[in-house]
Amino acid sequence: MKKIFLLSALLMCIIHEVRAQNSQKQIDSLEVENKAMEIRKVNSVKTGLANDLLTNFYQLTIKDVFGNKKQLSYSSTIFGLLKLNAQDTSKYTNDADYLKYRWARNIQLSVSGKLDSNNNVASFGGGIKFYLLNKRDITKRDNVFQQHMRGFVDQISRDFQDAIGKISKSGISQKKFDVIMASKEKYNLTLRIMDLDSQLIDTLKSIHSKIVFGNGLADSAKNYFNQQIKVIKNRPLWSLAGTYLHSIQNTIDTATIQSDFLVGLRSKTNNFWEFNASTYFQSYRSKLPQTSPSQKFHFETGFNRILHENTEEESDMELKFFGSYDKSFNTTTIPTAVKANLTYRYLVSRLGGFWIPVTLSYDPDKGKLFGFIDLTFNIDPKN
């Protein structure tokens, strides 16, 4: 069973790799770059903690890597599975499919297994997780945002066309016109008014265009856009999950219902905080005769702070402080406990990028400090 489990995990990795290689042959490098850009944009509104709620495509998690009871999980959204099984790998990358299958991006299926101290599979199972609320979907239409951006785009486009049209008809040489257009091309990249040709600036001023006043209209448009991305990043996520683990080595199966809620607390500064509340209820059913089922209730709440973002404004270092409460029913093997916890998450950019969450927990009743390290691989295909 252990071999089957490990082989399954290995097989999933190989399938991903083969798929990626086949796709690579079918599309040119520009398209690869484009899709990578989309994933980065999606990730720019998702923290590491948010990725733990629901992955974009695929996720491989190893819990308590150095402990004697590791748990391995492989998760995929239904969208990820559809993409994996598609004959035409480009099918699920176009805008129409991506938007059409939003529901499939909001449901995640998983298989998992627990290992014992000898690394033998002790139990295995699966689960389903879905968003009850996902306000961080940047692909979803936002009418107010859209209206504002359309206003910026229309005015900038109209003013440049008016000014360039005037210059074009003013009797200047084609050579000078090309110099002006070259200055516009430079400005497109820098958004610095000083990069525009002086004749174009003067003409824009003559029509009272906001493009050349203050920091410029294009700069305002860019700032408004980036600000809105931060606002979206602040919005709530709420997921509900159900899992079932079947025990091989003993007779206790475990059913879990879990709910996770996450919301950003500040949007207008770079000091980004998230509030997180999670709870689960576990039921342990024994197959031994005359043994009644037992249960465990867990609740945790705390705050997650982004410590650092990379150049793509994607979070790559986070610290979460949280308190947790555990209460058991019909059993004495799981003690009631209140703990103070701290999780440090670091995104390692190698091997496609994986998170290392390190958690330290303190039990004040026992005066004990203990910790564990997880590994979370979010596998986002580049095409």
Add this chain to the structure above:
Amino acid sequence: MSTITITGNFNNSNNNTLSLDVFQFGTNGYNFHKRYQSSFTEVFDDLLPDNTYYIEITGSTTGTFDIKIDGDIQNSISKSYSSFFMADFTIKS
């Protein structure tokens, strides 16, 4: 007459806007303006051969925008943009 085709693809987003202008230098030059909120294909089959045309795009998207310009031009153009963007291209038909 020469023909060029401009294909614009918005990927993974419903928050898109784009303004496209195709124009020429001079008093009686070509002048085309249109606004889009989703993917499009625009065929220009009334361009004069050996003429210079300027293509200007201004837009925004929360996904990506891919533009491809091909047809009766020496080298086709393929570019990709995201967030708020502006770009100009000069082509000779």
